[in-house]
Amino acid sequence: MPIHSARSAVKPYLTGHFTPVTDEITATELTVDGTLPPELSGRLLRNGHNPKPGITPTHWFLGSGMVHGIRLREGRAEWYRNRWVHTPALDGAPSATDHGPDLTVSTAGTHVIEHAGRLLALCEANLPFELTSELDTVGAYDFDGRLRTAMTAHPKQDPVTGELHFFGSSPFPPHLVYYVADTKGQIVHSAEIPGATASLKHDFAITRHHVVFVEGNVTFDPAADRSGIPYSWSDRQPARIGIMARQSDAAAPARPVRWFSIEPGHLLHVANAFEDTRGRIVLEGPTVDREGFQLSWNWWTGAPGRGTEPVARSYTRRWVVDITDGSVDELIVDDLPVEFPTLNEDYLGAENRYHYAVSFPDEHGFGGYGIVKYDRTTGARRIHHAGDARMPGEAVFVPAAGATREDDGYLLTVVSDLKQDASQLLVIDASGLNRIALVHLPHRVSAGLHGSWIPDSAFDGPGR
Known part of the structure; x- marks a missing residue:
């Protein structure tokens, strides 16, 4: 499969907000500008695809990963640094090798997390x-040999137990393997999930008692290999939600998964799930939907027929699955195009009132960039408008010291400003969405994907 394009045509994912560093x-x-809360003591890290100069990947997702870091301490912004993840x-x-895929040949460009004192750059197709x-x-990490598949870029750390739940997916059997790592970073449970298909599984969810997998209509398609990522929309691929009881016992066999049919569509990122x-x-x-996926895929590959943004028809949807009678109720919650949902992760897997997302122009170019706050109790939507030609990235929630409310905290987002050819770290109040501070970065940071707030206390773990 191709990885780099031989053609010199400019791809949309190498221009504008996405121009590589x-x-x-x-x-x-x-x-x-403004005053940084002194309690923000740590690092905001953000990952994204950023090919080296002279390289034109055939798909945005195939650009090499670059992690950007901003160190805050005692009301100061001590440093900014950016580094490519140096993978093969x-x-x-x-x-591809004579012995099968090399899981170390990774872009490592989707997410960056911390668990058990280790910083891990993630890409779902690799280690x-x-x-x-x-x-x-440092190098590829396989959990002391216990991880023998790829690892999702969206693991979930349970805020109650501290366990890290994740999965590995593949277009070839076994299609889905579920893992649990304990607070020391050791994999204590792994099991193949029966009945899974080659549907593209990018994210998943946990609740207090269940694991929730989602299979949409985007699936492995060997004929769709011109971009180097052979996936396409298929009406024959059933859209469904799989629910399995959680377990951490390494000796226990895999528990059964119940699959529930849902309306056609494809989900990339979960806001939250709960009972x-x-x-x-x-x-x-x-x-x-089908049209929204095709607009996005055309944008990511540089093909004709693309929209102005890669998520122009991405709308928040809610599913309510009754595991007793087998019914599923679903509805579109809002008609605003959004992506990159986040929340106060103390509420991950439990009932949350608020979540946040990034808003984008629609498929006709109308609307603007902003940080959105959703209130599940009232149904209200509030937007912090980023400003003309200013594109914010995923908004990472950081709880305030002594927080007493779910939205007591801060949202941290890296903004790409095309008019100024610059970027800033924007800190806003998660409650009212008011700007608190703006940190000026030394150059414009290309639009990326996911990141994490890593408090200073996390660097007391192994190898730090």
Whole structure:
């Protein structure tokens, strides 16, 4: 399959907000407008696809990963640094070998998390890559040999137990393997999930008592290999939600998964899932229909027929699954195009009132960029408008010290400003969406994907 294009045509994912950064730099004592809360002591890390100069990947997702970091402490922005994740793929190594796929040949460009004192750069088709606290690459990480598949870029850390839940998916059997790692970073449970298909599984959810998998209409398609990522929409692929009781016992066999049919569509990112007072599973997240997926896929590959944005028809949907009678109620919650949902992760897997997302223009180019706050109790929607030609990234929630309410905290997002050819770290109040501070970064940061707030206390773990 192709990885790099031989054609010189400019791809949309290499222009505008997505123009790649061309070098690695370190800058100290950054300028701050406003006042940074002193309790913000740690690092905001954000990952994204950023091919090296001269490289034109055939799909945006095939661009090498670059992690950007901003260090905050005692009301100061101490440093900014950006580093490519130095995997074999960065130097052009092929992923296919005579012995099968090489799981170390990764873009490592989708997400960056911390668990058990390790920083891990993630890409769902490969092994994680460990980084130092200053973003230098340590190398591929396989959980001491216990991880033998790829790892999702969207693991879930249970806020109650501290366990890390994740999965590995593949277009070839076994299609889905579920893992649990304990608070020390050791995999204590793994099991193949029977009945799973080759549907593209990018994200999933946990509740207090269940694991929730989602299979949409986007599935493996060997004929769709021109972009290097052979997936396409299929009406023959059933859309469904799979629900399985949670377990951490390494010796226990895999528990059965119940599959529930849902309306056609595809979900990339989960906002949250929980069990309501009636024991039903409530799941929310932005989804696309067939047209929305094709507009996005055309944008990601640079094909004709694309929209102005890669998520122009992505609308928040809610499913309510009654596991007693087998019924599923679903509805589109809002008609605003959004992606990158986040929440106060103390409420991950439990009933939450609020979640946040990034808004985008629709498929006709109408609307604007902003940070959205949804109130599930009242149905209200509030938007912090980013401003003309200013595109915010995923808004990471950081709880305030001594927080007493779910929305007591801060949202941190890196903004790409095309008019100024610059970027800033925007800190806003998660309650009222008011701006608190703006940290000026030394160059414009290309639009990316996911990231994490890593408090200073996390760097007391192994290898730090």
